[in-house]
Amino acid sequence: GQNIDQPTEMTATEGAIVQINCTYQTSGFNGLFWYQQHAGEAPTFLSYNVLDGLEEKGRFSSFLSRSKGYSYLLLKELQMKDSASYLCAVKDSNYQLIWGAGTKLIIKP
Amino acid sequence: SAVISQKPSRDICQRGTSLTIQCQVDSQVTMMFWYRQQPGQSLTLIATANQGSEATYESGFVIDKFPISRPNLTFSTLTVSNMSPEDSSIYLCSVEDRAGGPDEQFFGPGTRLTVL
Numbered sequence: 001g002q003n004i005d006q007p008t009e010m011t012a013t014e015g016a017i018v019q020i021n022c023t024y025q026t027s028g029f030n031g032l033f034w035y036q037q038h039a040g041e042a043p044t045f046l047s048y049n050v051l052d053g054l055e056e057k058g059r060f061s062s063f064l065s066r067s068k069g070y071s072y073l074l075l076k077e078l079q080m081k082d083s084a085s086y087l088c089a090v091k092d093s094n095y096q097l098i099w100g101a102g103t104k105l106i107i108k109p
Numbered sequence: 110s111a112v113i114s115q116k117p118s119r120d121i122c123q124r125g126t127s128l129t130i131q132c133q134v135d136s137q138v139t140m141m142f143w144y145r146q147q148p149g150q151s152l153t154l155i156a157t158a159n160q161g162s163e164a165t166y167e168s169g170f171v172i173d174k175f176p177i178s179r180p181n182l183t184f185s186t187l188t189v190s191n192m193s194p195e196d197s198s199i200y201l202c203s204v205e206d207r208a209g210g211p212d213e214q215f216f217g218p219g220t221r222l223t224v225l
Contacts, residue, residue: 043152043216096154101151
């Protein structure tokens with residue numbers, strides 16, 4: 001079966017750095033996505049990786065290792081508004097998105 | 110990025126009734142999807158809405174319970190039929206425009222459904 005694993009919840013301090021990991025086992029791979037979802041709102045796209053390596057976008061970076069079936073989302077200089085759920089999703093061989101359960105990130109002052 | 114609106118934004122319904130949710134996109138898009146999200150959980154794909162043909166349903170979801178229409182490239186509806194309290198959830202419409210780039214999905218604001 002297809003599976004995506006993420007930690008259920010993480011806590012970090014304002015101004016710090018946090019890394020949210022995602023491991024996946026899917027039938028084929030056509031890219032990995034990270035989405036942010038604030039409570040009561042729809043998910044919004046953060047990043048996309050299809051090749052190994054690091055993609056940087058401001059305070060957010062995402063890393064992919066296809067051989068290890070592993071990705072992480074790195075958030076720097078954390079702000080209170082970064083408190084949200086972060087969803088990892090992988091496109092399989094049929095270009096269907098397989099979603100992880102999401103990681104709830106709590107930022108403390 | 111596509112701008113998506115959904116109607117209604119929320120509703121409280123009685124058991125046994127049906128509710129139709131509308132999804133409108135501000136541009137023509139190839140792929141439209143309907144998701145369900147239970148409180149505190151991730152997204153579950155209900156079906157892919159295909160323009161001009163029947164929707165493609167995921168395992169565990171059937172057309173009789175969740176009929177879908179897609180009359181054109183900017184609009185779709187999802188009906189939740191013969192509702193029970195287990196159908197209480199957030200229903201999300203999303204689109205993906207495979208015109209190049211990473212083909213990320215954009216989501217509507219969601220419809221929060223409570224069934225009594």
